[in-house]
Amino acid sequence: MWSIAKKLLFLLDAELAHDLAMQSLKLSKVCWSSSTTYEIFPRTLWGVHFVNPLGLAAGFDKNGECLLAWQRLGFGSVEVGTVTALAQPGNPQPRLFRLPQNQALLNRLSFNNMGAEQVAKNIEKQRCDVRFKIPIGINIGKSNVTPLKDAAKDYRQSFTVLADLADYVVINVSSPNTPGLRDLQEKKALRGLLDVISSENQRRSHPKPLLLKLAPDLHRDAAMQCAEIAVEFLLNGLVISNTTVARDNLRGEIPDGLGGISGAPLFEKSTQMLSYLHQAYASKLNFIGVGGIMDALSAQIKLKNGADLLQSYTGFIYAGPFFARNILSSLESW
Numbered sequence: 001m002w003s004i005a006k007k008l009l010f011l012l013d014a015e016l017a018h019d020l021a022m023q024s025l026k027l028s029k030v031c032w033s034s035s036t037t038y039e040i041f042p043r044t045l046w047g048v049h050f051v052n053p054l055g056l057a058a059g060f061d062k063n064g065e066c067l068l069a070w071q072r073l074g075f076g077s078v079e080v081g082t083v084t085a086l087a088q089p090g091n092p093q094p095r096l097f098r099l100p101q102n103q104a105l106l107n108r109l110s111f112n113n114m115g116a117e118q119v120a121k122n123i124e125k126q127r128c129d130v131r132f133k134i135p136i137g138i139n140i141g142k143s144n145v146t147p148l149k150d151a152a153k154d155y156r157q158s159f160t161v162l163a164d165l166a167d168y169v170v171i172n173v174s175s176p177n178t179p180g181l182r183d184l185q186e187k188k189a190l191r192g193l194l195d196v197i198s199s200e201n202q203r204r205s206h207p208k209p210l211l212l213k214l215a216p217d218l219h220r221d222a223a224m225q226c227a228e229i230a231v232e233f234l235l236n237g238l239v240i241s242n243t244t245v246a247r248d249n250l251r252g253e254i255p256d257g258l259g260g261i262s263g264a265p266l267f268e269k270s271t272q273m274l275s276y277l278h279q280a281y282a283s284k285l286n287f288i289g290v291g292g293i294m295d296a297l298s299a300q301i302k303l304k305n306g307a308d309l310l311q312s313y314t315g316f317i318y319a320g321p322f323f324a325r326n327i328l329s330s331l332e333s334w
């Protein structure tokens with residue numbers, strides 16, 4: 001069934017196929033009476049219970065519209081976003097491309113999302129569904145119209161609106177498609193940003209677990225410095241990693257222009273980064289390993305290199321609806 005559906009979906013423009021899949025998931029949720037979760041290698045981090053380690057990565061359900069679907073498909077968590085303070089359309093289309101010879105995607109979406117207020121409403125409606133049980137991460141970023149010097153205010157606004165609805169919050173300073181965003185990984189800018197969010201968090205009666213998502217294109221010293229700053233501001237963990245701007249070792253024709261590569265070609269780079277950061281900071285930070293998890297073997301390698309939790313996006317696009325359940329049952333049987 002999936003192989004036929006995949007052939008049809010892959011005939012469509014990649015973003016149109018994504019939007020159709022989201023629409024059908026939204027419609028089908030009314031038919032789901034069960035609240036089944038896939039309880040395999042459960043773990044509790046920061047007081048949050050994860051029924052299994054494999055989550056859906058940020059960017060798929062940017063507006064938090066299909067939460068129950070991800071649980072139903074076997075994922076142990078979902079990261080909504082990236083959400084920005086202001087609603088925005090993102091870059092002009094086409095902006096999402098499949099690279100099937102590489103088992104990869106190239107995207108230059110640039111945080112198309114409904115904005116923090118509307119996403120909060122979307123999540124609020126679904127959180128009270130008794131069937132829904134998996135943790136929700138909310139990933140926040142900077143609105144395109146906000147100048148970089150005012151980034152912290154913009155992040156703080158999203159954080160204030162969304163934190164109550166999140167089991168953990170991810171500060172995204174690593175998407176390649178928002179001009180200047182990655183400069184927030186630089187020491188002074190990162191300190192300024194984390195100071196604002198972390199202080200806002202500490203003012204809450206129940207502070208939320210905070211994580212930082214980094215780019216795989218950082219040099220090792222710069223990545224270690226980001227980890228050190230995360231520890232300094234009492235963050236709980238790192239998400240390693242976002243997409244890469246590198247175009248190394250890609251086969252076939254690659255669309256011109258900017259954008260981040262995800263999927264198989266990102267695996268080695270993001271896993272190496274995970275490994276050295278974990279070796280240095282395992283006692284102080286938890287790690288979400290993401291980048292090129294396409295099957296059970298790549299998932300297991302991420303775990304061996306220090307991931308406490310896993311996430312995937314591109315693997316799910318290529319493998320289809322049984323992706324999470326197949327990986328989890330293979331991990332269980334090994």
Ligand SMILES: Cc1cc2nc3c(=O)[nH]c(=O)nc-3n(C[C@H](O)[C@H](O)[C@H](O)COP(=O)(O)O)c2cc1C
Pocket residue numbers: 057058059060062081082096105107109111139172175213241242243261262263264266290291292293311312313314315
């Ligand atoms: C189409 C697309 C959109 C994405 N949007 C976001 C986003 O909004 N925020 C974010 O932090 N990461 C975003 N990502 C990055 C993913 O969350 C993930 O870090 C990256 O794709 C590597 O994982 P993968 O190889 O399993 O896809 C996006 C990835 C893709 C392919």
